Amino acid sequence: MANNGPLLSVRDLAVVFRHHDGETRAVEGVSFDINPGETVALVGESGSGKSVTALSVLKLLPYPAASHPSGSIRFKGQELLHLPEHKIRRVRGNDITIVFQEPMTSLNPLHTIGQQIAEILELHGGVTGPAARDRAVELLTAVGIPDAQGRLGSYPHQLSGGQRQRVMIAMALANEPDLLIADEPTTALDVTVQAQILTLIKDLQARLGMAILFITHDLGIVRKIAQRVCVMKAGRIVEQGDAATVFAQPQHPYTRALVDALPKPDPAPPMPQAPVVVKTDDLKVWFPVRRGFLRRTVGHIKAVDGVSVAVRKGETLGVVGESGSGKTTLGLALLRLIASDGPIVFMGHGLQGLTFREMRRYRRDMQIVFQDPYGSLSPRMSVADIVEEGLWVHHPTVPPAEREGRVIRALVEVGLEPETRFRYPHEFSGGQRQRISLARALVLEPSFIVLDEPTSALDMIIQSQMVDLLRGLQKRRELTYLFISHDLRVVAALASRVVVMRHGKVVEEGPAAELFKQPKTEYTRALFAAAFDLESAGEGVVAQ
Amino acid sequence: MDATTRTSAETAVVATPRPRVAGIKLSALNARRWQNFKANRRGYWSFILFMLLFVISLFAEFIANDKPFLVEYDGRYYFPALVTYPETTFGGEFETAADYRDPYVQKLITEKGGSMLWPPIRYSYDTHNLDLPTPAPSPPTWLLTEAQCQPVAERKGVKGCAGLEWNWLGTDDQGRDVLARLIYGFRISVLFGLTLTVVSSLVGVAAGAVQGYFGGWTDLLFQRFIEIWTSIPSLYLLLIISSVLVPGFFVLLAILLLFSWVSLVGLVRAEFLRGRNFEYIQAARALGVGNLTIIFRHLLPNAMVATMTFLPFILSSSVMTLTALDFLGFGLPPGSPSLGELLSQGKANVQAPWLGLTGFFAVAIMLSLLIFIGEAVRDAFDPRKTFR
Numbered sequence: 001m002a003n004n005g006p007l008l009s010v011r012d013l014a015v016v017f018r019h020h021d022g023e024t025r026a027v028e029g030v031s032f033d034i035n036p037g038e039t040v041a042l043v044g045e046s047g048s049g050k051s052v053t054a055l056s057v058l059k060l061l062p063y064p065a066a067s068h069p070s071g072s073i074r075f076k077g078q079e080l081l082h083l084p085e086h087k088i089r090r091v092r093g094n095d096i097t098i099v100f101q102e103p104m105t106s107l108n109p110l111h112t113i114g115q116q117i118a119e120i121l122e123l124h125g126g127v128t129g130p131a132a133r134d135r136a137v138e139l140l141t142a143v144g145i146p147d148a149q150g151r152l153g154s155y156p157h158q159l160s161g162g163q164r165q166r167v168m169i170a171m172a173l174a175n176e177p178d179l180l181i182a183d184e185p186t187t188a189l190d191v192t193v194q195a196q197i198l199t200l201i202k203d204l205q206a207r208l209g210m211a212i213l214f215i216t217h218d219l220g221i222v223r224k225i226a227q228r229v230c231v232m233k234a235g236r237i238v239e240q241g242d243a244a245t246v247f248a249q250p251q252h253p254y255t256r257a258l259v260d261a262l263p264k265p266d267p268a269p270p271m272p273q274a275p276v277v278v279k280t281d282d283l284k285v286w287f288p289v290r291r292g293f294l295r296r297t298v299g300h301i302k303a304v305d306g307v308s309v310a311v312r313k314g315e316t317l318g319v320v321g322e323s324g325s326g327k328t329t330l331g332l333a334l335l336r337l338i339a340s341d342g343p344i345v346f347m348g349h350g351l352q353g354l355t356f357r358e359m360r361r362y363r364r365d366m367q368i369v370f371q372d373p374y375g376s377l378s379p380r381m382s383v384a385d386i387v388e389e390g391l392w393v394h395h396p397t398v399p400p401a402e403r404e405g406r407v408i409r410a411l412v413e414v415g416l417e418p419e420t421r422f423r424y425p426h427e428f429s430g431g432q433r434q435r436i437s438l439a440r441a442l443v444l445e446p447s448f449i450v451l452d453e454p455t456s457a458l459d460m461i462i463q464s465q466m467v468d469l470l471r472g473l474q475k476r477r478e479l480t481y482l483f484i485s486h487d488l489r490v491v492a493a494l495a496s497r498v499v500v501m502r503h504g505k506v507v508e509e510g511p512a513a514e515l516f517k518q519p520k521t522e523y524t525r526a527l528f529a530a531a532f533d534l535e536s537a538g539e540g541v542v543a544q
Numbered sequence: 545m546d547a548t549t550r551t552s553a554e555t556a557v558v559a560t561p562r563p564r565v566a567g568i569k570l571s572a573l574n575a576r577r578w579q580n581f582k583a584n585r586r587g588y589w590s591f592i593l594f595m596l597l598f599v600i601s602l603f604a605e606f607i608a609n610d611k612p613f614l615v616e617y618d619g620r621y622y623f624p625a626l627v628t629y630p631e632t633t634f635g636g637e638f639e640t641a642a643d644y645r646d647p648y649v650q651k652l653i654t655e656k657g658g659s660m661l662w663p664p665i666r667y668s669y670d671t672h673n674l675d676l677p678t679p680a681p682s683p684p685t686w687l688l689t690e691a692q693c694q695p696v697a698e699r700k701g702v703k704g705c706a707g708l709e710w711n712w713l714g715t716d717d718q719g720r721d722v723l724a725r726l727i728y729g730f731r732i733s734v735l736f737g738l739t740l741t742v743v744s745s746l747v748g749v750a751a752g753a754v755q756g757y758f759g760g761w762t763d764l765l766f767q768r769f770i771e772i773w774t775s776i777p778s779l780y781l782l783l784i785i786s787s788v789l790v791p792g793f794f795v796l797l798a799i800l801l802l803f804s805w806v807s808l809v810g811l812v813r814a815e816f817l818r819g820r821n822f823e824y825i826q827a828a829r830a831l832g833v834g835n836l837t838i839i840f841r842h843l844l845p846n847a848m849v850a851t852m853t854f855l856p857f858i859l860s861s862s863v864m865t866l867t868a869l870d871f872l873g874f875g876l877p878p879g880s881p882s883l884g885e886l887l888s889q890g891k892a893n894v895q896a897p898w899l900g901l902t903g904f905f906a907v908a909i910m911l912s913l914l915i916f917i918g919e920a921v922r923d924a925f926d927p928r929k930t931f932r
Contacts, residue, residue: 335830356834363832376823380845389841390831440827 005077006033007211008057008096008179013071013081015052015061015235026052027235030071034179039205039212041222041243043258044232045459046430050215053232054181056081057213058096059088075179094124097172099165101184106168107156113140113167114152120174139170144200161323162193166200173204180205181213186221190322191486195530198225217459219258223247224534231255261460263467263493267316268474270496270511274313276345277448277480278334278366283307283342285326285333285504303329304340305504311448316474316481318495318512320488320527326504327484328371331450334482335366346448364394367441371453373433377425383436384421387411390444410443411436415469431462435469442473450482455490467493488531492516500524577924587920590913601731608665608724611644617658625663634658645671666709667721669728669881673711675700680719681889681896685710714898716889722902728881730906736793737863741855744801744862748808749851753839755809756816756847763813770806778803786874796875800865807858808851815847849925856918860911867907883907 015027027049034040042050055061057073057080073080075096080088092098100106108116117136121127127135133152140148143166156164165185172180182201186194202225205212214226222229222243229247230240231254239252250256284307286300304326311317319327333340336351336359344351346362354362370376377386387407391398398406408418414435425433434454441449451470455463467490473479485491491498492512499509500523508521519525582588605625606613613625617634624644631642634652642649644660653660667673676682677692685693685705693705702708713722755763782799789795819825820843828838869875870884883906890900 332826337826337829360832363830366830368827368830370823370827372823376827378824378842378845381841389828389833393832393834393837437827440831444831 007036007038007076008034008213009072009074010053010057011072011074013053013056013073014069015049015056015066016069017066019065025235026066027056030232030235030237032230032237032240034211034213036178036211037205037209038228039214039226041214041216041226041229042232043216043219043222043229045217045461048232049235050232051183054098054183054213054215057181058092058098059083059085060092060098093120093177094175095177096179096181097175097177098181098183099168099172099185101187107164109156112153112155113159117152117167117171117174120171124175135174136170139174140167142173142204143167143170144196145170160193161189162196165189165193165197169197169200169204173208176208177210179211179213181215183215184217187216187218191488192322192527192530194221195534198534201225219247219261219460220534231258257461261464263464263490265492266471267492267494267512268314268471268496271312271315274315275347276310277313277347278482279310279343279345280334281308281343283309283330283333283340283344285329285338285340302326302504304333306342307501307504307506309499309506309509311480311482313447313480314474314478315496316483316494318491318498319482319484319501320486320491320498321501321507322486322527324503325501327501328452329504330501331368331452331482331484335363335368335450337368360393364390364444365446366448366450367444367446368450368452369434369437369441369454371456373430373437373457376437377433379425382422382424383411386425386436387421387440387443390440394444406443407439410439413442413473414439429462431458431466434458434466438469438473445477446479448480448482450484452484453486456485456487463490464493470494488528500527580926581920581924584920584923587916587918587923590916591920594910594913594917597730598734601727601734604727604731605663607663608667608669608721608727609663610666610668610671612660612662614661615644615653615658616660617653618656665712665721665724665727667711667724669720669725670879671721671724672719673709673715673721674719675708676715676719677705677708680715681717681893681899682711682715682719683896684712684714684898686712687714713902714896716886716899717893717896722886722898725881725886726883726902726906729883729886730910732793732876732881733863733866733883733910736797736866737859740797740800740804740862740866741859743797744804745808745851745855745858747801747805749812749844749847751805752809752812753816753844753847756813757820757835757839757843759817759820770809774803774806776803782869783872783874786869790877791875792877796866796869800862804858804862804865808854811850811854812847815850816843819843819846853918853922853925856914856921860914860918863910863914 010033011031013027013030014025017024017026030049030053032040042053044050052061052066056066056068057075059080068081071081075091080091083091107113111119114133114136117139118128118132121132121135136152137148140151145151145163145166151159156167159167169185180201185201186197189197198221201212204210212225214221216222226243228241229243230237231246231252232238233254239246239250239255246255247259250259283304284302285304286302288297289299289301290296291298307326307330309317309319309330319330321327329338332338334344336344336354340352342352346366349362351359351362381389384404384407387410388403391403391406395403407421411418411421416432416435416439420428420432420436425436428436434457438454454470455466458466470481471494474481481494483491483494495512497510498512498515500507500515500521502523508515508519508524515524516528519528581591600607609625611624613623615622615624615634622629622633624642628641630636631638631640631649634642634649635656636642636649636652644650645666650660673682675696677685677688677696685708688705690704693708697704697707700708711721711723713726715721716725751766755766781802785799786796789799791799816839825838825842828842833841866875867882867884867887870882871888872884873888875884876882883903886899887903887907890896890903893899
């Protein structure tokens with residue numbers, strides 16, 4: 001090992017992707033160093049080239065479609081960029097390992113986790129048989145999997161998302177690498193689990209003394225974990241330096257925008273006197289579990305189990321909780337998009353038991369915006385067709401010119417050009433698509449909108465723009481929101497009152513200001529600590 | 545609020561119209577698909593060649609016919625290819641339709657200073673060549689020796705083989721021109737295949753859509769029904785039915801339809817099962833859009849991709865089925881031009897290889913073209929094909 005030099009040294013790296021109508025320069029002139037035992041964070045929005053940079057270190061890009069016109073990547077003094085495939089394979093998984101974002105697809109569903117860890121050990125260390133088994137147990141214990149011995153025979157689907165990510169980390173650590181590349185390892189996880197994984201990575205780094213290249217779009221994580229930070233935008237590093245300095249005195253305008261991107265808390269005040277828009281009492285959504293030959297119902301999955309909420313006009317009710325807590329199901333049930341039990345009262349009218357046709361006249365007033373900006377717009381319809389659809393259903397007699405006018409008004413209101421209506425969803429970025437979804441809901445001039453994690457798939461800067469947009473619309477149109485999210489910072493920015501859900505039940509509720517200041521239950525406290533300070537809670541309070 | 549309304553009113557006036565390409569509204573997606581289709585050179589040229597052959601065969605009456613398409617007689621014009629005229633029109637004796645190949649009728653017309661414009665091949669699929677130089681099946685005229693042509697040529701008053709009305713691909717065992725039968729046979733095969741493909745896709749897509757969209761008991765019962773239905777040995781049933789009913793074009797179509805519609809059901813059902821959980825379907829439900837609209841506007845376009853990919857292959861298998869039935873003698877009624885019948889004649893007359901070879905190459909080339917087109921269509925609809 002070159003003793004004093006950096007562990008990894010990237011100089012003037014460029015990455016070009018060739019496709020059938022030209023070339024895209026994904027990364028250009030990127031230079032940075034990682035010293036042994038150090039954590040360097042690559043920060044930037046999606047498409048800024050941070051993952052591409054990290055993948056080129058291990059030559060994992062789709063060559064020959066990708067190429068490097070210039071640059072050098074030196075690891076312990078050895079040039080990696082032009083190393084032949086059989087030699088780079090010895091580096092991968094041995095000296096440099098990688099943990100990916102998606103724990104659902106990174107593990108092979110057909111092999112037990114024991115087999116998958118043993119494979120790594122055999123490939124790189126030549127360890128087999130009982131020795132490999134012992135080492136696997138040791139690794140799983142190290143990453144905090146309880147009952148590691150018993151877990152060896154488990155298949156990936158039997159583990160939770162957080163546990164899967166722990167297994168991925170165990171596999172990455174199997175050969176005690178000098179450098180761990182973590183490519184958004186916590187983005188797909190719940191806040192509570194995210195905090196645990198971050199703590200784990202920090203602990204392991206302290207114990208094993210490895211360097212980490214941490215890729216993320218979340219500045220909170222960077223603050224928590226990284227010593228140095230490189231801010232990337234459009235394929236270039238616009239600013240790099242000591243993490244504390246960069247955050248305290250950002251030099252580049254983009255970095256400043258990024259640091260300021262945290263949505264400002266300015267929620268609509270709670271309105272205890274305003275009329276109730278939506279109210280439900282002891283709402284239940286139970287999915288039957290059927291077993292055996294006669295498909296008898298042996299039990300129920302209680303997605304929503306006796307929830308009572310009321311949303312008043314002009315206010316935003318934030319619904320928070322981990323994934324699987326039933327918050328999305330609650331939103332869908334309130335709009336009667338899934339069957340439920342218990343009264344739902346909308347503007348004084350009971351909705352339960354109405355037929356599809358009878359429901360239609362209420363649908364105009366209650367709309368929904370979904371989480372996934374890529375899945376919620378039909379790829380085969382133009383933006384005009386998408387936004388117009390509700391008008392066809394609810395105002396079929398409106399003349400075409402008037403209809404077009406309304407579509408344009410809705411698009412303008414969400415901050416899109418009127419010309420966008422001739423284009424198709426795939427031409428838009430995630431944030432723009434989310435605006436289109438919002439326009440589709442707004443064109444009917446509803447009074448109540450369920451927002452199902454509308455910001456969680458978006459980059460930080462776009463997120464805070466979206467929050468501002470939602471807030472502006474609420475003020476202008478006196479809208480009532482049910483805001484579902486696991487991202488507490490966004491909820492804090494928008495919600496007048498908050499409901500905390502866990503296992504289908506309401507754990508705690510109250511005005512947002514009070515709740516955020518003084519959470520009453522231990523669960524809420526753990527949730528808040530994880531979200532705002534990335535602190536993991538003690539055993540047993542939150543899911544593993 | 546006021547400001548927004550005003551700006552949007554202004555922008556509405558200057559709003560550009562929906563972009564169009566060559567008069568046809570081609571979405572970016574379809575334009576890309578067309579590019580991908582063209583990028584598969586083999587499939588693209590197969591498509592052009594096949595369409596050329598098909599369009600030409602649609603005008604078979606003007607290419608191979610035993611009636612001229614224009615007759616000038618006594619200063620007036622007649623169109624025998626389209627209208628049937630009695631012999632008396634041209635001064636003949638009988639009220640029956642004029643046989644323009646009959647030297648007597650030809651003489652009547654030319655005597656009055658009239659003339660006839662013949663198609664390039666003067667035989668229709670059912671014209672028996674009565675002036676064969678050799679016993680039927682007679683080889684292609686260009687394979688005959690002058691000695692063989694001599695008697696016929698003398699009788700017709702022309703010089704040698706070159707003066708005869710040529711049978712480019714010889715005749716079958718009833719003295720009918722093979723090329724004429726090939727052209728008509730190709731047309732009927734493709735038309736039959738197309739009709740069967742379209743109708744069975746319509747039925748199959750509808751059935752699959754209902755199953756996939758509604759799911760539950762509808763799906764379960766329908767699936768069991770299809771399993772039982774497909775386990776019926778269809779060939780035997782076809783043989784039995786075609787021996788009871790007189791097998792015409794439409795009867796055959798109906799019989800084959802009974803079994804061919806199931807091929808797409810599973811595919812469309814799976815697409816719908818997948819598609820109905822998409823968030824934009826949920827969004828449409830939240831807008832209060834009805835089931836039928838959701839099926840047609842949102843789900844069907846998705847399912848159509850898979851369906852379109854399959855169509856050329858269904859077309860080729862439909863053509864193959866018809867050919868097979870004709871070959872076995874259970875297909876189109878006797879006398880109809882058909883490739884299967886040509887093949888079976890080739891089998892019965894091994895001493896006349898032009899029958900078997902023509903039939904073989906016609907079927908082989910047609911099916912190969914369809915398969916190549918199918919591959920190109922599959923490429924065109926492949927979403928991963930964008931980044932190569």
